[in-house]
Amino acid sequence: MADLDAFRREARQWLEENAPAALRGHSFGSEGDGNWGGRRATFDPPEMEIWLERMAGRGWTAPTWPAEYGGGGLSGEEAKALRAEMAALELPPPLIGFGLEMIGPTLLRYGTEEQKRQHLPGIIQGKVRWCQGYSEPDAGSDLASLQMKAVRDGDDFLISGTKVWTSYGDLSDWIFALVRTDPAAKKQEGITFILIDMESPGVSVWPIKLISGKSPFCETRFDEVRVPAANVLGEINGGWSVAKALLGYERNMIADTFGSGRKKTGRKGSRLAAMARRYGLAENGRVDPVTRDQIAAVEMDERAFHLTVQRSRDAARAGHQPGPESSLFKVYATELNKDRYELMVGLAGPQGLGWEGPGFEDDELELTRQWLRSRGNSIEGGTSEVQLNIIAKRVLGLPD
Amino acid sequence: MQLVLTEDQELLAKTAADFVNERSPVARVRELRDSDDADGFSRALWKEMAELGWVGIPFPESHGGADMGLAEMAVVLEELGRKLAPEPFLSNCLLAGQVILRAGSEAQQQAWLPGLVEGEKLLALAHQEPNSRFDLAAVATRAERDGDGWRLSGEKIAVLDGTAADALVVAARTAGDDRDRAGISLFLVPKDAPGLQLERQHRIDSRNAARIHLDGVAVGSDAQLGVEGEGASILEEVVDLATVGLCAEMLGSMSEAFERTLDYLKQRVQFGVPIGSFQALKHRAAEMFIEIELCRSAVMGAARALDEGAPEAQKLVSLAKARCSDAAILVTNEAVQMFGGIGMTDEHEIGFFMKRARVAELTFGDAKYHRDRWARLSEY
Numbered sequence: 001m002a003d004l005d006a007f008r009r010e011a012r013q014w015l016e017e018n019a020p021a022a023l024r025g026h027s028f029g030s031e032g033d034g035n036w037g038g039r040r041a042t043f044d045p046p047e048m049e050i051w052l053e054r055m056a057g058r059g060w061t062a063p064t065w066p067a068e069y070g071g072g073g074l075s076g077e078e079a080k081a082l083r084a085e086m087a088a089l090e091l092p093p094p095l096i097g098f099g100l101e102m103i104g105p106t107l108l109r110y111g112t113e114e115q116k117r118q119h120l121p122g123i124i125q126g127k128v129r130w131c132q133g134y135s136e137p138d139a140g141s142d143l144a145s146l147q148m149k150a151v152r153d154g155d156d157f158l159i160s161g162t163k164v165w166t167s168y169g170d171l172s173d174w175i176f177a178l179v180r181t182d183p184a185a186k187k188q189e190g191i192t193f194i195l196i197d198m199e200s201p202g203v204s205v206w207p208i209k210l211i212s213g214k215s216p217f218c219e220t221r222f223d224e225v226r227v228p229a230a231n232v233l234g235e236i237n238g239g240w241s242v243a244k245a246l247l248g249y250e251r252n253m254i255a256d257t258f259g260s261g262r263k264k265t266g267r268k269g270s271r272l273a274a275m276a277r278r279y280g281l282a283e284n285g286r287v288d289p290v291t292r293d294q295i296a297a298v299e300m301d302e303r304a305f306h307l308t309v310q311r312s313r314d315a316a317r318a319g320h321q322p323g324p325e326s327s328l329f330k331v332y333a334t335e336l337n338k339d340r341y342e343l344m345v346g347l348a349g350p351q352g353l354g355w356e357g358p359g360f361e362d363d364e365l366e367l368t369r370q371w372l373r374s375r376g377n378s379i380e381g382g383t384s385e386v387q388l389n390i391i392a393k394r395v396l397g398l399p400d
Numbered sequence: 401m402q403l404v405l406t407e408d409q410e411l412l413a414k415t416a417a418d419f420v421n422e423r424s425p426v427a428r429v430r431e432l433r434d435s436d437d438a439d440g441f442s443r444a445l446w447k448e449m450a451e452l453g454w455v456g457i458p459f460p461e462s463h464g465g466a467d468m469g470l471a472e473m474a475v476v477l478e479e480l481g482r483k484l485a486p487e488p489f490l491s492n493c494l495l496a497g498q499v500i501l502r503a504g505s506e507a508q509q510q511a512w513l514p515g516l517v518e519g520e521k522l523l524a525l526a527h528q529e530p531n532s533r534f535d536l537a538a539v540a541t542r543a544e545r546d547g548d549g550w551r552l553s554g555e556k557i558a559v560l561d562g563t564a565a566d567a568l569v570v571a572a573r574t575a576g577d578d579r580d581r582a583g584i585s586l587f588l589v590p591k592d593a594p595g596l597q598l599e600r601q602h603r604i605d606s607r608n609a610a611r612i613h614l615d616g617v618a619v620g621s622d623a624q625l626g627v628e629g630e631g632a633s634i635l636e637e638v639v640d641l642a643t644v645g646l647c648a649e650m651l652g653s654m655s656e657a658f659e660r661t662l663d664y665l666k667q668r669v670q671f672g673v674p675i676g677s678f679q680a681l682k683h684r685a686a687e688m689f690i691e692i693e694l695c696r697s698a699v700m701g702a703a704r705a706l707d708e709g710a711p712e713a714q715k716l717v718s719l720a721k722a723r724c725s726d727a728a729i730l731v732t733n734e735a736v737q738m739f740g741g742i743g744m745t746d747e748h749e750i751g752f753f754m755k756r757a758r759v760a761e762l763t764f765g766d767a768k769y770h771r772d773r774w775a776r777l778s779e780y
Contacts (some may be wrong), residue, residue: 065604273780288503289772295780296771300719312402318404327695328690391689392682397660399677 007074008081015089020047020052025090031373032168032216036097036128040171048094055094057123062100065108076317084366093395099123099130099168099204101253103176103195106246110193119174119195125376132250133163133177133196133220134243141386143178144187147189148222150179150194152229157181157194158293167322169218171207173198193239195231202226247382251330252258254381256309261340270299271288272340291347298343301336308332322396333388334377341371401704403697409475416479419452424485426749432486435605439564440600440608441486450485458493459501463513469707470641472697474648480529481652482724483726484756486607488524488561490649492516494642495560496523496569503626503634508588512567523564526556526612534765536635537581541614543572549620550574552587555613558763558771562610563600565591570614574629575761583634586625593617604755640717643764644702647724650760651692651699653722654731657753658688661735668740684734692729698723714775722770728757 017253022100028034035041055061058072063079064162065071073258076081086093105124107116125368139146148161159179166175175196197205207215221296234242256288274293287295312326344367345352352362354368378384392398405413423445432440432766449455450456457473459465466472477489500523508763515521533537541554552572562568567590576583591598626634665676702720703712714749732754736743743750764768765773 035645270778270780273775273778276780282780285540285780287775292775292780293768293771296775296778300695300774301723301769302721303716304694304698304723307403307701308694311697311700314404318402319406324689325693328693332690332694370573385683388686390681391686396682396685396689398662398665398682398685399674 002075008085009262011082011339012085012088014058015085015091019089019091020051022320023051023091025285026092027090031106031214031370034092035126036129036168036171037093037099038097038171039127040193041126041129048092051091052094052126054153054292056057059071059124061093062070062094062120062124064103065104065120065124069116070124071077073122080317095126097129098132098238099128100248102132102249103130105249106176106233106242109245110242114230115195115233116390123378128174129168130323131166131169131172131175131198131218131220131265135163135165135168137162137164141383142145143243144191146178146180146191148179149183150181150192152181153226155230156226156228159194159196159222159227163220163222164208164217166205166218166220169198169220170207175220175281176233178239178243181239185237188240191236191243192236193233193242194227195233196222196225196227200225200227210373210376212369214369215374239296240253241338250275250381254327254377257333271294272298273345275344279351281347292344298336298340301339305332306334327387327391327395330381331378331384331391334381335384338374341374345371401428401701401708401710403700403704407727409472410470413475413479414478415452417455419449420479420483420485420591423448424480424753426483426485428484429484429606433582438600439561440559440606441488441564443564445485445724445738446487446674447519449666450517452729453666455493455519459497459513459517461724462568463501463509464517464713465513469662470703471505473645474703477645478652478699481649484653484752486572486605488522488608489563490526490642490645491561491565492522495525495638496565498524498638498641499569499625499634500588502588503631504588506755508625513587522561522565523546523569524562524610525569525638526559526610527639527643528556528558530555530557531578534769536584536639537570537584538631539573539584540578541570541572542733543574543585543587545580546618549618550587550623552589552614552617552619553699555611557601557609559610559612559679560763561608563598563613564608568593568596568612569625569634570612571631577627583629584635585628586631586634587619587621587623588625588701589614589623590619593619602760605752606754607759613656616748639764640706640714643717643721643745644699644706646764647695647699647702647759649718650724650728650757652693653756653760654695654728655693657750657757658685658692658731659752661685661688661731661738664739670716681738684738688727688731691723694713695723695727715774717767718765718770718773718777721765722767722774724770725767725770728762732757 035052051142058066060072063072063074063082067073100123103122107119134143137149143250150157150159153368172211175198177194177196179192179194180190181192202223204221206219208217209215216322273287276282281291305385306324312323315323323342348364349366351364352368354365357366453466456465457468461467468776500512511676512521516523529540543552547571552570567588570587570589571584572587573583574585589596595615595617599611601609601611603609608751665681690720698720702716705716735750736754742748
């Protein structure tokens with residue numbers, strides 16, 4: 001404990017001396033905000049650049065990763081203390097993205113020493129941005145039916161096919177992808193997990209415009225792309241278990257994204273009630289009974305979800321195996337986020353209908369777009385229906 | 401607050417689970433019902449539970465208790481809930497006993513608490529009335545000055561374990577109007593006081609609940625508990641405790657009902673396959689699983705928040721009760737549906753779970769009441 005207290009003090013002092021003042025209290029609102037790093041990184045506000053450089057210098061962009069690859073080498077308790085100190089100073093994370101959250105942990109678990117040395121430092125320093133190549137036009141929920149083919153050619157594979165929903169494919173440097181290396185095998189057994197440089201000849205990226213008007217997703221096409229066999233993560237034809245492990249990290253990331261909102265809302269009272277008052281659903285500050293019930297229901301669902309995330313983390317820190325509760329994070333968090341936006345657009349009334357132009361405040365237009373975007377939450381990363389199937393099979397042991 | 405059981409709490413859970421499995425099958429609830437048992441629970445088993453130290457969990461060592469918290473009480477109540485054990489923990493350990501502990505004089509505490517902790521004396525709290533629904537401030541029962549003492553008149557309902565109690569803690573109005581928060585006082589009334597009529601209410605869960613008529617019941621000034629006119633805050637405190645205790649019990653019952661349903665889904669064959677292979681049932685089972693997991697987090701959070709005196713404790717109590725109420729109804733209704741025809745028979749035990757869930761839902765406030773309370777506490 002004494003060591004932990006000393007670490008906490010040292011971390012606080014270092015943060016106070018090194019965090020740019022302009023970033024204090026800065027929070028990122030919408031999807032894609034924040035620093036994702038990579039060759040095409042843009043720093044907004046500009047102080048994000050020096051913040052990343054300093055934090056990466058201590059390995060604190062990836063606090064618990066081993067120091068030998070440039071990580072922070074911190075224990076779980078120390079990392080928690082660091083997060084708490086950053087939260088106390090209201091500092092944004094210096095770096096976010098699929099490198100830190102998805103492929104990094106997977107590399108640490110499955111990567112060869114050479115692969116870890118090649119890829120982890122670039123992730124930690126924010127120099128390489130990663131995207132995910134899983135879904136295909138004909139392989140959505142039934143991911144294992146994917147068809148993008150990889151044909152062995154000497155020390156390389158030649159890869160051809162199409163990936164969809166490659167988030168930020170147009171901004172990324174590398175992609176981790178699932179490819180079919182054995183078309184004759186049972187569908188899960190012919191899949192290989194491979195790392196591909198997006199600069200390789202034959203890779204092309206096309207943004208996909210969503211109903212929200214934005215394009216966080218892309219379609220990525222591969223035409224005879226030459227990739228070294230040394231880039232295979234795990235075994236050839238053994239990619240499905242690597243893919244599932246990464247999906248576990250992805251679900252945690254999604255739960256974190258939706259589960260982290262509490263501290264922001266807790267202090268200033270109910271944001272939903274403030275909306276109800278703003279749009280005439282209250283008299284003398286008291287929200288009408290039907291709306292009150294709707295707001296309380298959403299807030300209470302959120303609080304119960306946060307408590308469940310906390311319970312899972314507390315159990316992990318106490319040395320328990322992950323409990324069955326973690327299987328509900330993705331489905332519950334995303335359904336809840338949809339509920340929240342449905343309610344908010346309803347609260348805004350006619351002001352929640354704006355697409356662009358005059359007559360609407362900026363936050364109203366943003367709300368509408370975010371509501372539209374939220375409809376995808378229960379589709380991407382495994383649909384809610386697939387999540388329920390997984391719970392029924394893996395947790396409850398119900399028969400096929 | 402840490403949402404994980406300590407080693408001591410895990411041990412307590414294991415002891416309780418073993419005891420309940422061995423000594424308190426659900427069949428016991430049926431026997432108590434069919435034999436028209438006057439108490440609706442077993443005094444012998446209650447004594448054994450007291451000897452195990454469970455009755456004394458939320459009482460200080462000076463009264464023979466274990467000086468532990470609601471987190472520990474919840475662990476035991478969850479295991480009891482799994483087998484619908486009807487012993488009077490809520491009424492004694494979390495309601496009436498806590499009123500005495502919080503508001504009673506030294507003499508009142510000495511007179512009642514050691515005996516209660518030993519399982520020898522029984523108490524009950526009479527606060528609810530025919531027109532109060534869940535509003536703790538709605539007290540129409542009156543206490544009028546009469547010399548040095550008081551005379552109480554009014555009617556109480558849903559007094560948990562009321563007909564088994566040696567004395568009742570009665571909420572009565574000494575000032576103000578029927579729904580004023582101020583002016584409520586608490587009195588300790590012996591069950592054989594002249595003018596007091598106790599009548600067993602037969603409710604769907606077969607547990608002990610009583611209706612009480614007070615017709616000018618005379619009590620001395622030494623019957624008064626705490627400060628005159630300021631009983632509402634004590635009532636709110638102890639009902640919050642009991643609400644979380646009830647939630648823990650509901651968590652146990654709904655978990656058991658769900659597990660029994662899950663077993664049935666795997667065994668029952670129709671159309672040549674186990675019915676649990678149908679996606680229409682799988683998704684509903686998965687949704688129940690999610691609800692139960694969220695209930696567990698909410699119950700653990702509420703118990704620890706009350707133990708630690710956290711500022712958001714009241715909100716977390718309402719969160720726990722709203723969730724457990726909705727989930728208990730969902731899970732037990734679905735259980736009966738998924739068991740099909742056999743689930744409708746009295747011979748099968750699943751119906752006992754549904755009946756108890758409905759009573760528990762409507763005790764200390766249903767989900768709608770607690771969402772409203774959450775909104776009130778959040779100032780909107």
